[in-house]
Amino acid sequence: MSPRNALILAASVLTLAAGAARAETPAATSDLRCFVVLSMVSDNGDPKINATITLGRLYFLGRLDGSAPGIDLKTRFRDVATKITPADAKAELARCGPILRARAAVLDDVSRSLSATPAPAKP
Helix, strand or coil, X not given: CCHHHHHHHHHHHHHHHHHHHCCCCHXXXXXXXXXXXXXXXXXXXXXXXXXXXXXXXXXHHHHHHHHCXXXXXXXXXXXXXXCXXXXXXXXXXXXXXXXXXXXXXXXXXXXXXXXXXXXXXXC
């Protein structure tokens, strides 16, 4: 193989590898669907529920930052949002809700353990 062909082959492999590294995983797609559905119901008139939904959106956005860094969120949001049916949204809320409740329980547990910990002695 000539050096020129080897260089072209190496560049092609690197380009393909970079594309594969940016490919969205099933977990990222799942998190994106939760983010989209929570965004779709985020303004329901109840400030307490809206605050909870905002926290859920931030949770799934953080997961996306970790699992799909560099994701084109605007484009992917639009892609997913335009395809979700009301039945899909209901199913996604039923799937995403328990995830958020489980994480909220962890936060509650940590908060309780911190409040039960005595304050350090002052020097």
